[in-house]
Amino acid sequence: MSEAAKSKRSRRRPPIGASPGTLVFPAGATRLKLIAFDKDQLVAREGVRLDELAALVRPGQVTWLEVEGLGDEAVLRGIAERFAIHPLALADIVNIGQRPKAEAYPDFELVICRQACRRAQEFDLEQVSLVFTRDAVISFHEGERDVFEPVRERLRRGTLVRTMGADYLAYALVDTLIDGYYPIVETLGAKIESLEDEVSARPTHALLGQIHRVRRELLTLVRTVHQQRDAVSALMRAGHPLVSDPVRLFLRDSFDHALQISDVLDTFREIALGMVEIYHSSVAQRTNEVIKVLTILSSIFIPLTFIVGVYGMNFEHMPELRWQYGYALTWALMLAVAGGLLWYFARAGWIDRDGE
Amino acid sequence: MSEAAKSKRSRRRPPIGASPGTLVFPAGATRLKLIAFDKDQLVAREGVRLDELAALVRPGQVTWLEVEGLGDEAVLRGIAERFAIHPLALADIVNIGQRPKAEAYPDFELVICRQACRRAQEFDLEQVSLVFTRDAVISFHEGERDVFEPVRERLRRGTLVRTMGADYLAYALVDTLIDGYYPIVETLGAKIESLEDEVSARPTHALLGQIHRVRRELLTLVRTVHQQRDAVSALMRAGHPLVSDPVRLFLRDSFDHALQISDVLDTFREIALGMVEIYHSSVAQRTNEVIKVLTILSSIFIPLTFIVGVYGMNFEHMPELRWQYGYALTWALMLAVAGGLLWYFARAGWIDRDGE
């Protein structure tokens, strides 16, 4: 999640000790879209005004009201009143930054979801809240990204979703949001793959920072996916009277997708952990390499330097200094010493093992 | 938590083998505030005396008695008697340092909470205990920090809290205490962020100590928040007859806040762990750097020193010494050797990689 978005969000909460259900509206407008349908007909309207709602919601039809942007207090309060949304539920919808969850209220279900949005190199998790009753679904979007167009298209084309109730529509929306994690997961996978290649080749300190950043992103994502999965699982449980048995089967499918995503993420986390280990190992090996060069060079030249030092002494009585071949013999001795040491180091495996 | 406060508290317990319910009163006075209210009227009194209580508590009203300071044995025993508080519950209230919990007694509920108080750079977790019956809430404060003023204000303004029972008031107090963790969490977040910046820039040993201190604070806080969350969850469970169904919905909201706080703290702990790793990596890299400098300098000058040593030898028969350009050639040789080594080190990536 982008850090800016995160810190922005973490400050979106009512003052301490405020009444429960206190709302902190974000800046921005609120736009309404409505689709009302039954097996035979479908009415779709954009830019619906609050006062038009009553006329558009008809008995026997399923209504889907999309609320984009949470900035218009009057509109949101109006919707809450029209659909009898409990103040605590409205607070969870408006005070974004909630964990994904599904909560049963006496007359409706509240499902808090997170929509995964790619944003340049990072990703953001925008809150999408669903409220559904027996014959209506209201979806609240923190941002403007529209991922529900395929569902609208399915409604227009008149597939299964037209013949089922509001619970199936709610399922379809949740399922779309969960499937929306796949591209993020793939982006992360590509990032990890490229990091993995680099970490063996050039283990820089900056790379370690990147690995840690990816690990934290994985952590955020894993936690969100787990919560989303638990929300679906809560919807599936018998206690929710608004969810019909056939829809439970479909929710099991969504649950499965969430499981699959978290499996992949778990593998990524394992890989990331392994990369940290490989990084440390690479650094240790480079230090080793440096020390080895120092040792080999020192070990060879230090004895040689001693030998030349010996014959740099100024004693009056040093017979070697007067020998005809003293100088040549000294070179021979030095070459022998150097050769012997090189042979020793080669035998010990310190030289010319590039692949090590 | 400040260490001083902690060790002070850990010694606040009765002698071993003492009767259960033995009380160890802290020093200090005890002040009482009382608010009695119903839908229509509200009476608020400060500095209430024990003997006035009977007159102020009226049937049909909800009474909220605030007890500040736990030093006055007579007053506390009087209150326990007046509201039929079980000796074990009173012991938990007076012998501060209890874990947050909610316990059902036959005639009342005991909720032990911790109030998070910022104190300079650190924070303290003072015990606030709540006892509530069907029509009364008694809150016991270890210290003097007053965080309940917003609740009193809501009572005075006559909002929802005036129309609900004692269980709702108790919920409102617990919720206020839980929300009180947010500022502490934010302070910790800022601390961690600044540590994170420093740990890459200047990984000093002192910094590691600071990171460990923050990690310990996080541990203390996480544990307290978990216990607080479990206390709320215990209140929500069906077994508590004093908690009505609508209030359960509100408690679910508090439970959610506690979950959110512990999510954030878990992220912080992960970040802190990552910082320790980055610290160690930075230190290793600095050692690496130092060794590299040593190696480069040694590797270049050790062969050169050997060469000059050679021509410092005093052999009588060293033809080079008599050459016209012997000295110049030696310099040329030495520059070639030095240049070659520098080229080798540059190729191996040991020189001029500042970002590494």
Place this chain on the structure above:
Amino acid sequence: MSEAAKSKRSRRRPPIGASPGTLVFPAGATRLKLIAFDKDQLVAREGVRLDELAALVRPGQVTWLEVEGLGDEAVLRGIAERFAIHPLALADIVNIGQRPKAEAYPDFELVICRQACRRAQEFDLEQVSLVFTRDAVISFHEGERDVFEPVRERLRRGTLVRTMGADYLAYALVDTLIDGYYPIVETLGAKIESLEDEVSARPTHALLGQIHRVRRELLTLVRTVHQQRDAVSALMRAGHPLVSDPVRLFLRDSFDHALQISDVLDTFREIALGMVEIYHSSVAQRTNEVIKVLTILSSIFIPLTFIVGVYGMNFEHMPELRWQYGYALTWALMLAVAGGLLWYFARAGWIDRDGE
């Protein structure tokens, strides 16, 4: 799992927001084999066409339809229709890459399995899906590997499997798939054993990469085996009406095998973790060795070089330089110093401890 296979698979999913049950057919043909049997007779046919099915499936017999390759949409949709397979189940079958699981649908059981196939040095986990009703088993194979021949042989030979229902046949197939993990586990075991020998002998950086690769393979395998085990356990539970009590006993046996496999894999993971530790220890020890050589050589020659430097000075008044035995005494001094240092290092255990 081979990386290529994995990435190929992870892209096999319908577009986001598509209807549930949207199918993404892989390339390739679909071949059908059918065996219909009862206690007395058995009919086996290969290359069955869709329109022949109706004639081959007879009441009172158990039908086993094997579907090899998932590329022929018409055939697969025809089978789904003929055996009333729920669209979601068909989606799980066709959109390969599902986790192993067992799911009860109103009229049939769906069991998703993974078949472990060795492939050169690696292994692949192909999806095999089983659908079984009261009197039919349909098995869907992603690939062409045929591991069910022993079961067909048992059917032909007329053993127990001929006298039991479709649930027993389904069990026999699941059991065969689970037993198919043993050879993979043994291959991995041999790989780990050979790595273990190498890691102590020659701890190269490349080896660490291999260890990490094996660890990741173990992780993938462990997870799949756990899911497979849970699928068997789900089948065993009372809720599945299609599974008879005697077959539950047999499933308990399969469950046991899965447990045994995951026990072995857990041991492997522990060993792999130990190898990483031994690797790091070996590297540290080699660095240690290198530094020791440097230290010993330096420590011996640095004082000697100093001594010869002393008598290389050009002071006019250095009485030693004129002594008859000055040079010899200097050698004696130097030998004494070198000997003393060698003795010190030997006593400190730095020399000649090959096994260390």
Place this chain on the structure above:
Amino acid sequence: MSEAAKSKRSRRRPPIGASPGTLVFPAGATRLKLIAFDKDQLVAREGVRLDELAALVRPGQVTWLEVEGLGDEAVLRGIAERFAIHPLALADIVNIGQRPKAEAYPDFELVICRQACRRAQEFDLEQVSLVFTRDAVISFHEGERDVFEPVRERLRRGTLVRTMGADYLAYALVDTLIDGYYPIVETLGAKIESLEDEVSARPTHALLGQIHRVRRELLTLVRTVHQQRDAVSALMRAGHPLVSDPVRLFLRDSFDHALQISDVLDTFREIALGMVEIYHSSVAQRTNEVIKVLTILSSIFIPLTFIVGVYGMNFEHMPELRWQYGYALTWALMLAVAGGLLWYFARAGWIDRDGE
């Protein structure tokens, strides 16, 4: 726990394959104390003989028999017979070294506890076993430490414990034993605090050994406290008919104390783990320091030594050697080189950072 005590204990078990209930009596005598009481009177006797028991135990009274030392087989068998203690329970009592637990037998409850005894710098965990029926408590002490005097005092003073049944007395004993862990915990806390101060100041290898010893003590203690807590929790559960509802409330209090103790111990373990990390970091930093000194000194003198080596060469044609100010210029050059290197090291932060 002192190692001697531990190994002594671990050998206290019957031969393999022996009958269950086989007793291995420790050396030593057995002393009996008896207190019989009801609301109105209390009889306390020390040095009771087995044959006096029958006369002292009276219907309508609660009897508390204290058995000190487990060496006298006849007495212990007599008591087991008198109070109908099951052979397996007697075996658990006599064959000390059992884990704390609470077990319901048809006619009595067996509670195995561990009494924490400070012993010089270490602590020992002696077994104290309680058997209680409807109207009797028998406590068996492995050693001679008497921690129950406060309970006897409360009995003599005639507080609550006189008016309740045997279950309350048993609770009072268990509670006393659990509270007995507090001083041990505090001693450990002080030890950890002093280790923490030292580990930053002087991270010696011996210190690491001490830290490991403390960690092991913490592990032993945590495990014992957890088992003790589970024993209390087992007593609290509904299945134990000998425990009355009011006593359950008191047991909940003991349970809470055990939880608090294990919270503190968990914090200690976290601190101890942090100390290990700080130890390693300190060692790494000291190595770093040493290498830095080596590097700085070498880096400065190696070039200088090269320079003086140059002018130690014996070439006939070295013009500098004949310059008037050659020597002085060489010194100037050397000072410049040394100064330049010092400036570089200072800029790189290698010099004079004491606090690092």
Place this chain on the structure above:
Amino acid sequence: MSEAAKSKRSRRRPPIGASPGTLVFPAGATRLKLIAFDKDQLVAREGVRLDELAALVRPGQVTWLEVEGLGDEAVLRGIAERFAIHPLALADIVNIGQRPKAEAYPDFELVICRQACRRAQEFDLEQVSLVFTRDAVISFHEGERDVFEPVRERLRRGTLVRTMGADYLAYALVDTLIDGYYPIVETLGAKIESLEDEVSARPTHALLGQIHRVRRELLTLVRTVHQQRDAVSALMRAGHPLVSDPVRLFLRDSFDHALQISDVLDTFREIALGMVEIYHSSVAQRTNEVIKVLTILSSIFIPLTFIVGVYGMNFEHMPELRWQYGYALTWALMLAVAGGLLWYFARAGWIDRDGE
């Protein structure tokens, strides 16, 4: 477990896809012993033939048939037929290498155990399988080690076991097998203790290998003990109709022993983990030591070598060279420098801290 034994065992399984209950008989003969007893009489026979069984098993008596060696297919199939042992149970008995477990079949209980056998420095875990019905216990031994002699002795001596049913006899055998872990645990304990002494004294690389080997043995043992414990716990649970209530009490005792053993093993694992840490710390400290020696020697002699180099220069104008006391003053300077550095190193705590 000895590796040879382990790999031998891991290959003991039927071919993939074989019928469930397929038997793979190990090589070797099968010997039968039988004891039939009631309260009044006991008949013990060794070397029983299959056809004698019918005559020896009498109604009203408890029969204990011991089967040593699993190599004789005819005998084993005969026994299975005689006692109506389910083919899957027989497969678990014959195909050794099963995990310890207890499984209820309609007419009998199957308990798979592992018998711990010391074997030189290592230990082996041989499979012992028990089948018991209402009036018969059949024990199947993979190997020849006889640990049940004490139980036979108890039968002969006519203790409790003679008066109880087959369930008690089965318990007695399980209990004997569990107690058989104690000597192995003690051997491991001694090994760990001796390793612990060595790891501080001489941390060789070979020692690390030994520690890892012990850790793996501990892992194998812990897992087996846990499975054994779970098997006992499964027998204790209410669902097993063949186990009477009094025997449940005895099984609780066995369960307790298994718990105690795994407690000890957990402590061992913690110690072994600590040893690895101490090993690494010791190695790091030794490297530190070596580097310190290098640094001290280098730091002292490098400046001195520079000084003597200075006066080895051949400048014509070097006034010091002509001074009367130039040489002596140089020595004085060098001693001062060396002394100053030694003082500095001593102050920094680098010299003469043997205990560090």
